[in-house]
Amino acid sequence: MSQSTKPKLGRPRSEVARIAILDAAYRLLIDRGLGRLTIEAVAAEAGVGKPTIYRYWANAQELAMAALIARTDFRKSGTKIVPLVDALQAHMADVVKVFSTNRGRQIITTMASADAESELAKAFRGQIIEGSRKIGREILTSLLAQKTVKQDINLEHYLDMLYGPLFYRLLTNKMTDKDYSERAVTLLVRLIKADK
Amino acid sequence: MSQSTKPKLGRPRSEVARIAILDAAYRLLIDRGLGRLTIEAVAAEAGVGKPTIYRYWANAQELAMAALIARTDFRKSGTKIVPLVDALQAHMADVVKVFSTNRGRQIITTMASADAESELAKAFRGQIIEGSRKIGREILTSLLAQKTVKQDINLEHYLDMLYGPLFYRLLTNKMTDKDYSERAVTLLVRLIKADK
Amino acid sequence: MSQSTKPKLGRPRSEVARIAILDAAYRLLIDRGLGRLTIEAVAAEAGVGKPTIYRYWANAQELAMAALIARTDFRKSGTKIVPLVDALQAHMADVVKVFSTNRGRQIITTMASADAESELAKAFRGQIIEGSRKIGREILTSLLAQKTVKQDINLEHYLDMLYGPLFYRLLTNKMTDKDYSERAVTLLVRLIKADK
Amino acid sequence: MSQSTKPKLGRPRSEVARIAILDAAYRLLIDRGLGRLTIEAVAAEAGVGKPTIYRYWANAQELAMAALIARTDFRKSGTKIVPLVDALQAHMADVVKVFSTNRGRQIITTMASADAESELAKAFRGQIIEGSRKIGREILTSLLAQKTVKQDINLEHYLDMLYGPLFYRLLTNKMTDKDYSERAVTLLVRLIKADK
DNA sequence: TGATAAACGAGACGGTACGTCCAGTCTTTCC
DNA sequence: GGAAAGACTGGACGTACCGTCTCGTTTATCA
Numbered sequence: 001m002s003q004s005t006k007p008k009l010g011r012p013r014s015e016v017a018r019i020a021i022l023d024a025a026y027r028l029l030i031d032r033g034l035g036r037l038t039i040e041a042v043a044a045e046a047g048v049g050k051p052t053i054y055r056y057w058a059n060a061q062e063l064a065m066a067a068l069i070a071r072t073d074f075r076k077s078g079t080k081i082v083p084l085v086d087a088l089q090a091h092m093a094d095v096v097k098v099f100s101t102n103r104g105r106q107i108i109t110t111m112a113s114a115d116a117e118s119e120l121a122k123a124f125r126g127q128i129i130e131g132s133r134k135i136g137r138e139i140l141t142s143l144l145a146q147k148t149v150k151q152d153i154n155l156e157h158y159l160d161m162l163y164g165p166l167f168y169r170l171l172t173n174k175m176t177d178k179d180y181s182e183r184a185v186t187l188l189v190r191l192i193k194a195d196k
Numbered sequence: 197m198s199q200s201t202k203p204k205l206g207r208p209r210s211e212v213a214r215i216a217i218l219d220a221a222y223r224l225l226i227d228r229g230l231g232r233l234t235i236e237a238v239a240a241e242a243g244v245g246k247p248t249i250y251r252y253w254a255n256a257q258e259l260a261m262a263a264l265i266a267r268t269d270f271r272k273s274g275t276k277i278v279p280l281v282d283a284l285q286a287h288m289a290d291v292v293k294v295f296s297t298n299r300g301r302q303i304i305t306t307m308a309s310a311d312a313e314s315e316l317a318k319a320f321r322g323q324i325i326e327g328s329r330k331i332g333r334e335i336l337t338s339l340l341a342q343k344t345v346k347q348d349i350n351l352e353h354y355l356d357m358l359y360g361p362l363f364y365r366l367l368t369n370k371m372t373d374k375d376y377s378e379r380a381v382t383l384l385v386r387l388i389k390a391d392k
Numbered sequence: 393m394s395q396s397t398k399p400k401l402g403r404p405r406s407e408v409a410r411i412a413i414l415d416a417a418y419r420l421l422i423d424r425g426l427g428r429l430t431i432e433a434v435a436a437e438a439g440v441g442k443p444t445i446y447r448y449w450a451n452a453q454e455l456a457m458a459a460l461i462a463r464t465d466f467r468k469s470g471t472k473i474v475p476l477v478d479a480l481q482a483h484m485a486d487v488v489k490v491f492s493t494n495r496g497r498q499i500i501t502t503m504a505s506a507d508a509e510s511e512l513a514k515a516f517r518g519q520i521i522e523g524s525r526k527i528g529r530e531i532l533t534s535l536l537a538q539k540t541v542k543q544d545i546n547l548e549h550y551l552d553m554l555y556g557p558l559f560y561r562l563l564t565n566k567m568t569d570k571d572y573s574e575r576a577v578t579l580l581v582r583l584i585k586a587d588k
Numbered sequence: 589m590s591q592s593t594k595p596k597l598g599r600p601r602s603e604v605a606r607i608a609i610l611d612a613a614y615r616l617l618i619d620r621g622l623g624r625l626t627i628e629a630v631a632a633e634a635g636v637g638k639p640t641i642y643r644y645w646a647n648a649q650e651l652a653m654a655a656l657i658a659r660t661d662f663r664k665s666g667t668k669i670v671p672l673v674d675a676l677q678a679h680m681a682d683v684v685k686v687f688s689t690n691r692g693r694q695i696i697t698t699m700a701s702a703d704a705e706s707e708l709a710k711a712f713r714g715q716i717i718e719g720s721r722k723i724g725r726e727i728l729t730s731l732l733a734q735k736t737v738k739q740d741i742n743l744e745h746y747l748d749m750l751y752g753p754l755f756y757r758l759l760t761n762k763m764t765d766k767d768y769s770e771r772a773v774t775l776l777v778r779l780i781k782a783d784k
Numbered sequence: 785t786g787a788t789a790a791a792c793g794a795g796a797c798g799g800t801a802c803g804t805c806c807a808g809t810c811t812t813t814c815c
Numbered sequence: 816g817g818a819a820a821g822a823c824t825g826g827a828c829g830t831a832c833c834g835t836c837t838c839g840t841t842t843a844t845c846a
Contacts, residue, residue, distance in 0.1 A: 010795030011837040017797075035309070040827055049798045054829070108367070112308030113231070116301075116369040125368050157361075157379060165353075165360030167367060171304070172325050173312040183353060191383065194390030207815050207818040236806055245820035250808070402821020403811045409823075427701070432801055441824045446803070500759070504700030505623070508693075508761045521760050549753075549771060557745075557752030559759060563696070564713050565704040575745060579779065586782030598790020599842045605792075628832055637793045642834070787846080797836065802829105810823065815816105 013055070020046040021053055025067040030102050034064055034109050057120075064110045065124040068103075072127050084143045089185050091139060092162065095132050096181040099170060108170055133159055143192065154195065162188050209251070216242040217249055221263040226298050230305045233260055253316075260306045261320040264299075268323050280339045285381050287335060288358065291328050292377040295366060304366055329355055339388065350391065358384050405447070412438040413445055417459035422494050426501045429456055449512075456502045457516040460495075464519050476535045481577050483531060484554065487524050488573040491562060500562055525551055535584065546587065554580050601643070608634040609641055613655040618690050622697045625652055645708075652698045653712040656691075660715050672731045677773050679727060680750065683720050684769040687758055696758055721747055731780065742783065750776050 024045035028037050037060050043050045057063040081087035098104060107128055114121045136159055144155065165184060169176050220241035224233045233256050239246045253259040277283035294300060303324055310317045332355055340351065361380060365372050416438035420429050429452050435442045449455040473479035490496060499520055506513045528551055536547065557576060561568050612633035616625045625648050631638045645651040669675035686692060695716055702709045724747055732743065753772060757764050 008839070009793075010839090011797070013796060014837095038827060039829080043798095047798080049800095050829080051799090051831090052797065055796075059829090109308045111367055112305045121369075129368050154379075154383065157383060160361035160364060161357050161383065164362070164364035165356035167364045168356060168360035171307055171363060171367070172321050173317075183350075187350065187353060187357065187387065190390055191387040194386055207816075209818065213819085234806060235808085239820095245818090246806095246808080247810090247821095248819060251818080255807085401813070401819085403823065405822060406811095430801060431803080435825095439824085441826090442803080443805085443825090444823065447822080451803090501700045503759055504697045513761075517760050546771075546775065549775060552753035552756060553749050553775065556754070556756030557748035559756045560748060560752030563699055563755060563759070564717050565709075575742075579742065579745060579749065582782055583775065583779040586778055597788080597844070599792070599844095601791065602842095626832060627834080631793095635793085637791095637795085638834080639794095639836085640792065643791080647834090785846100788844085790841100790843085792839105792841065794838085794840105795836100796838100798834100800831105800833075802831075805826105805828075807826080808824095810821105812819100812821090814819075 014052075017046070017048050017052055018056060021048055021056070021063070022067045022070045024048075025063050026071055029064050029067055029106050029110075034060070034106060034113060037064055039063070061110065061114045062118070062120050064106075065114060065120050068107055068110060069124055069127045071103075072131055084139055084146075085185070085189050088136070088139050088143070088189065089182060091135050092181045092185050093178060095136075095163070096166060096176050096178075098132075099166065100176055104170065108167065129163075133163060136162055140192075143189075158188060158192060161191070210248075213242070213244050213248055214252060217244055217252070217259070218263045218266050221259050222267055225260050225263055225302050225306075230256075230260055230302060230309060235259070257306065257310045258314070258316050260302075261310060261316050264303055264306060265320060265323045267299075268327060280335055280342075281381070281385055284332070284335050284339070284385070285378060287331050288377045288381050289374060291332075291359070292362060292372050292374075294328075295362065296372050300366065304363065308367075325359075329359060332358055336388075339385075354384060354388060357387070406444075409438070409440050409444055410448060413440055413448070413455070414459045414462045416440075417455050418463055421456050421459055421498050421502075426452070426456055426498060426505060431455070453502065453506045454510070454512050456498075457506060457512050460499055460502060461516055461519045463495075464523055476531055476538075477577070477581050480528070480531050480535070480581065481574060483527050484573045484577050485570060487528075487555070488558060488568050488570075490524075491558065492568050496562065500559065504563075521555075525555060528554055532584075535581075550580060550584060553583070602640075605634070605636050605640055606644060609636055609644070609651070610655045610658045612636075613651050614659055617652050617655055617694050617698075622648075622652055622694060622701060627651070649698065649702045650706070650708050652694075653702060653708050656695055656698060657712060657715045659691075660719055672727055672734075673773070673777050676724070676727045676731070676777065677770060679723050680769045680773050681766060683724075683751070684754060684764050684766075686720075687754065688764050692758060696755065700759075717751075721751060724750055728780075731777075746776060746780060749779070 021042060024042045025037060028041055028045060039050055039053055039060055042048075042063065043053055046053075053063065057066055081090060099107070111121075111124065111128070114124065137155065140155060140158055144152075162184065166176060169180070217238060220238045221233060224237055224241060235246055235249050235256055238244075238259065239249055242249075249259065253262055277286060295303070307317075307320065307324075310320065333351065336351060336354055340348075358380065362372060365376070413434060417429060417434045420433055420437060431442055431445055431452055434440075434455065435445055438445075445455065449458055473482060491499070503513075503516065503520075506516065529547065532547060532550055532554075536544075554576065558568060561572070609630060613625060613630045616629055616633060627638055627641055627648055630636075630651065631641055634641075641651065645654055669678055687695070699709075699712065699716075702712065725743065728743060728746055732740075750772065754764060757768070
């Protein structure tokens, strides 16, 4: 009822155009970086008029976020692996791999550049950050459930300690490889065990 | 010897102008953000011609980093506090406070946007990131020295686990307050102790 | 003294650019018409940035007027021809010829479209309209001087009756040829003689 | 026979819409000038879709001409006034008054901007220009009929000399008042009489 | 009376051009 | 002879309209 404000008047928006824009934007973002992601270039690449882009997104940052969101696909694999620590290792290796690509760097740049309060920025964080975090949370929840006491108090903190250092290293241009990933998980598991 | 390359010919560079540029850049960066930090605006604000800016810095990112570096002041207080855990708590509270400001946000944005390989970017990270990290490292070194075994292997990793989550939270626009800071230190200390 | 506000600082404006702009604008105006005289096309044609054009002229109309003014060259020939009526015939034939070209049509279109009150519009009329009118005025003055009485009262009116019908016909797309020109002069001369 | 191309199928065109368009166009033309007469603005003002406008007229110029034609109302008064010179004076005063308004200026601008060869442009000139001219022609014909010889040869030329200067002055932004009108008629009548 | 066809409003489409901002470079004069 | 300052070329911005194209809806006529 609240969404009934659109009586479906006028020519409907072209889904084809919208997708072409997102595709072109994604390509430019990955290939050339956020600084080179100009609306003009996207319009030319997508074979679309500039106003069509502005009808959906207010500026290049928003478009970049939308393009990244549209390509979110996180491997859901994880929870099934039996030794839960191994599951965590596999997941972390996956996350490290994903964020060590060009795409990963652009995600960070885009996130840092975006207006933090905008709706799209929230959606972006929800999709990209929470997307990875969710899997880790599932595994950690199972891991913690094996303990007698309920440990939910520190759950989110553990997640911060798992993913935080990765982003920190990416941001500060430090190496992030398999060894790094393994030790990060090992230390975290050790901490959790210490917490009984 | 290295400065002998300047035979002191021609009009000398104006130190006044250089400082005015850095001041104007810093002001614009903090007040309006990196996206609004244009060379043109800085030139106008500093009462200087654009080429004068370009003579020192190659682009707006470099200027932003230089302006931030020029204002680095970190409280060296730390190591003297006797219970080392309290020292760590005090330090972390300090870091959280510093990076929770507008300046802190701009540091992250600048770092994310900068060309990661440039000399100035390395200097920037050395100054800003390593600046805070150094103090933490001193405290942790003392803390670890009280143990029998040498724990240097994990030292840098502990530091990542201390600062990483903070930057991660700042990047993802999550709250970072005193409670957060305290728990971060508490958990880290617990982990270190678990490592014997 | 009032123009001493410019202490001659910075790079001087490029006369080459200014002339290239006027040339390109003139070409486009004549070839394609005022409606097709876009700033963008002129910039491209002149090999110049758009801001350089806007630094001199506020819009396409002003540029069109400036381009037309820059090409004003009216044959000064006239007054020397001895039978003054023949001089007037020659002059009128000249004016008809000039304004029957593409250039003539664009002058009228430009004049009609321009903001009538702008300084440049006044200059434009002064240059283009008054340019032709001046010669006619000289001849008519000589013609009238042969009379006993001073006829200045009607002089400007005679000029209106000489040029007015021409522009009227051009505006309304009526034919203007040699016959027209001759009869126009003949009738005017007859009127002047009737006025004694 | 020519209108039999419409088999009267489908919804008939809305006369209400057509009139609303012309009204809105006229209002915008007079109030804001031809340059501001955009199809989009007319559509909004008339509460009509853009295609409805394009169904009738090909572009803004045509619409402007149509809007001006639709409002042609010329006082037919004239020929009855007995001293024919007085009739001509009255008519000219009327014409001067009509064309000295904002509407008059827009007529000239529209005429100058229009594609001279289009059908509508011809109709426009026929309506607006010929509309005034017709009355003058009637009066002049009566005036000339009083002469012995047939003077038709110069009739159209006299008309040009009557109306031409007026449009010329309007185009060049010169004053056109009652005095001007009176003298214009006086001089023309003098010329006609001189022609015997 | 119901199908059909065209005009209707609304508004999105691919485009062009607008006038502005800023980037980074070039050409003067100034010290 | 290099620093300083402003004009330069050029690219992109975000907006206004262009003229065209769907849509769903309305209003007539024809069957």
